[in-house]
Amino acid sequence: MKMRNPPVNSLSLEFLTELLISLEKLENDKTFRGIIITSDCPGIFSAGLDLLEMYGRDPAHCAEYWKAVQELWLRVYLSNLVVIGAINGISPAGGCLLSLSCDYRVLANNPKYAIGLNETLLGIIAPFWFKDVLVNTIGHRAAERALQLGFLFPPSDALQVGIVDQVVPEDQVQSTARSVMAQWLAIPDHARQLTKNLVRKPTADRLLQQRDADIQNFVRFISRDSIQKSLHVYLEKLKQKKG
Numbered sequence: 001m002k003m004r005n006p007p008v009n010s011l012s013l014e015f016l017t018e019l020l021i022s023l024e025k026l027e028n029d030k031t032f033r034g035i036i037i038t039s040d041c042p043g044i045f046s047a048g049l050d051l052l053e054m055y056g057r058d059p060a061h062c063a064e065y066w067k068a069v070q071e072l073w074l075r076v077y078l079s080n081l082v083v084i085g086a087i088n089g090i091s092p093a094g095g096c097l098l099s100l101s102c103d104y105r106v107l108a109n110n111p112k113y114a115i116g117l118n119e120t121l122l123g124i125i126a127p128f129w130f131k132d133v134l135v136n137t138i139g140h141r142a143a144e145r146a147l148q149l150g151f152l153f154p155p156s157d158a159l160q161v162g163i164v165d166q167v168v169p170e171d172q173v174q175s176t177a178r179s180v181m182a183q184w185l186a187i188p189d190h191a192r193q194l195t196k197n198l199v200r201k202p203t204a205d206r207l208l209q210q211r212d213a214d215i216q217n218f219v220r221f222i223s224r225d226s227i228q229k230s231l232h233v234y235l236e237k238l239k240q241k242k243g
């Protein structure tokens with residue numbers, strides 16, 4: 001699955017909906033046993049959640065958006081398919097969550113391709129289920145530092161901390177992802193799927209048990225004046241960077 005939402009594969013409501021529909025189709029087609037998620041935007045896996053879906057929007061829109069974000073996460077995280085991330089670009093925040101929700105992550109060795117939950121750098125916080133997935137992946141202490149400082153790990157650090165499973169030369173990302181897929185597909189589906197569910201269900205259940213409250217918390221948080229100001233400042237910084 002090649003993500004194509006130029007210029008930066010931001011996860012807008014429309015793009016999330018497209019991804020959800022595509023995933024659902026693949027899940028329902030029994031001829032598919034695995035997917036490799038990668039990007040069609042040069043140098044960018046995904047810029048994460050679309051800031052314009054959270055800035056200057058009314059509460060109803062923010063609620064609709066957050067529901068779609070939750071939906072995509074649950075679908076990827078709990079997918080019965082083998083999901084491999086072929087991460088061929090930078091993946092901050094929501095892009096990192098998408099990567100972390102794969103069963104295996106292969107990152108291209110380019111110092112620009114940083115990965116991490118950088119929410120604090122935007123003046124916002126990573127929701128508890130983003131945090132849970134990071135803690136599950138790199139452990140409590142490393143996650144505690146990474147989350148507070150908004151670390152974006154370059155490939156060598158990402159491998160060391162375990163946020164990705166493999167770092168390979170850029171031209172080998174897709175072929176490596178395909179070899180990894182072959183290994184994973186050698187395992188009988190039912191055994192692998194039940195095991196995946198056993199490991200991941202408690203984390204997903206934490207959100208499933210309080211989805212509506214999570215949406216309300218998000219809407220309240222993102223609608224605060226101080227948070228809207230932080231988003232404004234961050235968006236201005238992105239604009240100014242262009243010069």
Ligand SMILES: CCCCCCCC/C=C\C/C=C/C(=O)SCCNC(=O)CCNC(=O)[C@H](O)C(C)(C)COP(=O)(O)OP(=O)(O)OC[C@H]1O[C@@H](n2cnc3c(N)ncnc32)[C@H](O)[C@@H]1OP(=O)(O)O
Pocket residue numbers: 007008010044046047048049050051052090092093094095118119122124125126127128217218221222235238239241242
């Ligand atoms: C009580 C508790 C309640 C809990 C509440 C929890 C709330 C938590 C809420 C949300 C969690 C947030 C998760 C996220 O994912 S936030 C997004 C994080 N993403 C980033 O920080 C990346 C920002 N982008 C960049 O750093 C760069 O754009 C880049 C490195 C990805 C690419 O750089 P470059 O190629 O130089 O492109 P430009 O910077 O020029 O960007 C092109 C164009 O795209 C716009 N843009 C970039 N990123 C985003 C984005 N994430 N959303 C929307 N738009 C984006 C950028 O502004 C440019 O636009 P243009 O000027 O109009 O061309």
